[in-house]
Amino acid sequence: MELLDGKKVKLEILEDLKKELSNYERKLGLVVIEVGDDPASLVYVGQKAKMASELDYNFNHIKLDENVSEEEILKIIDELNNDDMVDGILVQMPLPKHLDAKKIQNSIDPYKDVDGLSDVNAGKLMHGVDTLIPCTPYGVMDILKYYNIDVEGKHVVIVGRSDLVGKPLASLMTNNNATVTVCHSKTKDLIKHTKEADILIAAVGKKGLITGDMIKENAVVIDVGINRVDGKLYGDVDFETAKEKVSFITPVPGGVGQMTVAELAKNVVKAYTLRKDNR
Ligand code: NAP
Numbered sequence: 001m002e003l004l005d006g007k008k009v010k011l012e013i014l015e016d017l018k019k020e021l022s023n024y025e026r027k028l029g030l031v032v033i034e035v036g037d038d039p040a041s042l043v044y045v046g047q048k049a050k051m052a053s054e055l056d057y058n059f060n061h062i063k064l065d066e067n068v069s070e071e072e073i074l075k076i077i078d079e080l081n082n083d084d085m086v087d088g089i090l091v092q093m094p095l096p097k098h099l100d101a102k103k104i105q106n107s108i109d110p111y112k113d114v115d116g117l118s119d120v121n122a123g124k125l126m127h128g129v130d131t132l133i134p135c136t137p138y139g140v141m142d143i144l145k146y147y148n149i150d151v152e153g154k155h156v157v158i159v160g161r162s163d164l165v166g167k168p169l170a171s172l173m174t175n176n177n178a179t180v181t182v183c184h185s186k187t188k189d190l191i192k193h194t195k196e197a198d199i200l201i202a203a204v205g206k207k208g209l210i211t212g213d214m215i216k217e218n219a220v221v222i223d224v225g226i227n228r229v230d231g232k233l234y235g236d237v238d239f240e241t242a243k244e245k246v247s248f249i250t251p252v253p254g255g256v257g258q259m260t261v262a263e264l265a266k267n268v269v270k271a272y273t274l275r276k277d278n279r
Contacts, residue, residue: 001243004250006258009146013262017055029058029085030268034092036066041092051261057268070099074107081109088114088268111275114267125168128175132267137169139259140222149220152177157193159183160203165224202236212241221249224256
């Protein structure tokens with residue numbers, strides 16, 4: 001069993017980006033809009049700010065009151081869409097209930113949508129067009145690539161079908177010639193599917209849902225889940241029983257979670273390039 005070390009891959013990605021960015025004529029601009037005081041968002045925005053500072057991006061954190069109107073956010077996004085120095089715009093989720101998250105995400109210029117969550121970018125990804133890809137699935141692909149785990153011809157089973165992880169990952173895997181099965185809460189006999197996976201990806205949000213007996217001998221297991229229980233982080237995979245079966249596995253913490261911010265950093269560069277080439 002070998003651990004897939006997300007931190008190592010992240011650091012290499014950031015180092016490569018630093019080199020690439022030294023040739024750019026201006027600093028790239030990243031704006032994060034945060035609404036309210038969600039404690040988890042505070043941590044995630046902090047990680048983004050740290051990354052932006054390391055890469056010398058112009059980082060603007062717009063923090064809005066919990067009760068801000070949708071109209072006000074849409075106005076801010078419109079201004080940022082029209083600001084040529086802004087390359088990437090991201091709205092930190094979750095948003096308060098009175099705001100329509102989908103509408104807000106779709107109001108971001110698709111060439112600046114560094115979370116890759118707009119309908120335009122989701123559609124492009126599905127059609128195999130080079131575009132901005134959601135950071136977590138992008139991180140899964142990069143970690144596999146780093147360890148030379150080819151997905152072509154493999155049976156990839158993804159547990160979870162969210163717009164954030166499962167669905168874009170299914171498109172990415174299909175576009176890279178894997179044979180893909182997507183499971184979800186209504187799937188009958190989950191174990192029947194997971195046991196057939198050459199590469200098993202868990203993106204559910206339930207601690208220890210995937211146990212060793214659900215895994216094929218020598219499978220590659222990617223654990224996207226992040227579950228906080230009594231202040232400790234756990235994945236969706238029961239590591240102790242899984243480690244006896246797998247060839248490779250991502251730990252939690254230290255696996256996919258590490259990759260997300262590196263992929264965001266890459267997406268800012270990609271957003272800049274795509275906008276330059278297409279406008
Ligand atoms: P989500 O939107 O809640 O989606 C969860 C998915 O799991 C849904 O498709 C749901 O099915 C499915 N599901 C729920 N119970 C199931 C069960 N018993 N068997 C099979 N499928 C089941 O969550 P998400 O945003 O995709 O996130 C998933 C996990 O990844 C969470 O733990 C989250 O914290 C973590 N995450 C990690 C990162 C990272 O950087 N590593 C980034 C994003 C998310 P239905 O569609 O039928 O409801």
